[in-house]
Amino acid sequence: MIPADPRLRIAAAFAAVLSLSQLTAMPVAALACAGAVLAAAMSAGGLPWRRLMHLEGFVLMLLVTLPLTIPGTPLVRVGPLAASAEGLAQAALLGCKITAAVLTMTLLLAGLDPVRLGGALAGLRVPPRLVALFVATARYVETIGQEAARLRDAMRARGFRPRTDRHTLQSYGNLMGMLLVRSLDRAERVEEAMRARGFTRHLPLGEATPPTGPDIARATLIAGAAALLLLGDRAWPILSS
Amino acid sequence: MADPVQLDDLHVTRDGAPVLRGLSLSLGPAERLAIVGSNGAGKTTLLRAIVGLQAATGTVQLFGQRCAAEADFAAARPHIGFLFQDSDDQLFCPTVLEDVCFGPRNLGRTPAQAEAAATRALAGLGVAHLADRVAHRLSGGEKRLVCLAGLLAMDPAVLLLDEPTNGVDAANGARLHAALAAFPGALILVSHDAAFVASLASRAALLEAGRLVPAEIHDHPHTHAHPHLHKAAP
Ligand SMILES: Nc1ncnc2c1ncn2[C@@H]1O[C@H](COP(=O)(O)OP(=O)(O)O)[C@@H](O)[C@H]1O
């Protein structure tokens, strides 16, 4: 069901997220969300629980704050605050859309190696500078993460324990600052090493091969389903009236 | 007094591969143990396991206390100075003085007390003049000495030194050597520098196949020849 070609995956994901973001009818958004959950559950990786947990925390926050901040028909009163039905509906709609979009992206993009993703972006005519930026970021995020972990270990080895005081804040500030300084230094060194090996602003990203027929069909199917959702969304007010 | 470090049947696996396999070790209060071993033998891993930065199975006892949870290790760490293999991992404050103050501040000293301890530690290593320099722009040897000052400022009972002479020139090496020779506590020294090991260590062990094997330090005269570089005559 999912195309193998990274370019088609990106294109399909882009189309799907674009239409998901435009949904306004709750039943259609709920359908999209249910569909995405079903597809993710049936995929090889299963539901990405960890990612969902972070995400639903955010959605939960929306569910709490939006009813209180959007004016409308009050549902319940909490002291001086009134939770509106309109706010709740908004939050539910957003929750469905966000969950569906993140699951779709996970399904289509999570399995891609960052370097291949770079090649795919180049194949989709994304400016080479942006592609180089993306590839370098994907490559070095982990290195910088490891650097941060080692710095934190060294801090712990010298008896550091986070508390709520000035010393802790100052130490974290220094840690962040040092990471930034070292990342800049590293960026300079990496750039010099790349130039020393003859880099001239264009990453060699491998030959592009045309996508296969079945792959195009799969991507079209996904984009088509997304378009159908959007159509249903626009037709919903007419159908339900 | 209980042995500062006592390990029994320690096992560590990294990325699915066993690194330490049933390693045991006891270090007396004033003992100076040198550990040698090839690259990737697990020397750094061993030091990390001692201070609880690396998860391990088996028993770790520090100063007679069995350490299992993070809290147990956290209580012992202020008394164990760990010199990281890469100085840049340790230096994270803008200036040298701030960095050396970091440990004493963690021990609850006031800023003034911490600064006094830091100044003393830097002076003891003969690098008082570096106090106001930007820490990450020092030379490799200077960084090493500043890192060590950051540990000595905490007045530890044990030092764990991971390749202390890495990137250190002769002059800074002599300062390092003098400071370590004067250190009254116990120390574990991981080094490839045979001369450094021979003159500092009281005992040596070889880390091999995930265990420590006793080794012998011997000192005998060699006649040797090696190339030297001198300033050319004008
Ligand atoms: N961050 C890491 N993640 C996974 N494995 C590691 C890591 N660091 C080191 N190792 C592995 O652990 C083993 C021991 O490494 P280490 O203790 O650094 O050796 P040494 O300090 O003796 O050179 C090596 O085989 C190395 O590949």
Ligand SMILES: [Mg+2]
């Ligand atoms: Mg090492």
